[in-house]
Amino acid sequence: MIAPDQLSDPTVRAFVTAVNAGDQGAFRAVLTEGATMSDDGSDRDLTQWAEKEIFSCNGHMDVQNESDGGRALVVDYRNDTWGEMRTAWRFTVTGDGRISRFETGQA
Template sequence: MSEKLTDHAVLAFVTALNAGDRAAFRAALTDDAAMSDDGTERDLGDWTEREIFSSQGHLDTDSLESVADGGRSFVTTYSNATWGGMRTRWHFVVRDGKIARFETGQA
């Protein structure tokens, strides 16, 4: 994964997400982090609990379709127990070494 995703903040986010590690995930985010899903602003805590942690969310980093913006944007398969697998895009805004915002959605 690190060969394609080179931004340390994004790597911390993805690693924590795939490990289901809530504490490490929160530590990868700024205190005021925000996010959107398919262009709609979402409550970060509610969304991540529902779409990631309670449903065993997983980003397939072995099959990244594309990586851009220094590793801050990529397309790959995201899967969870609720929706199954789907092709998704991810874009991250990094501030002070942490994720300040991420945007995701179907690709």
């Protein structure tokens, strides 16, 4: 497992740290205005998805490995709704260090 503070990309590090802390303000701060996401290949409303899959059910990311300069992760993700599952995450980070899109799904 890779500790969040050891992740290579500082923006992805801030995202994982915000998720694990349940910090909605920090989560929103790391995203661009109009950021988008997909789950298992289907685009979702990011705000609704984050509330349902992260914040209302204690979402937590245990990063197993990273690639693509830290912008692609394999994570053991768990929450109170679904339990634990192995997931893949890929992040698009803008030049100003914010996430404009992320994609997640079963790994």
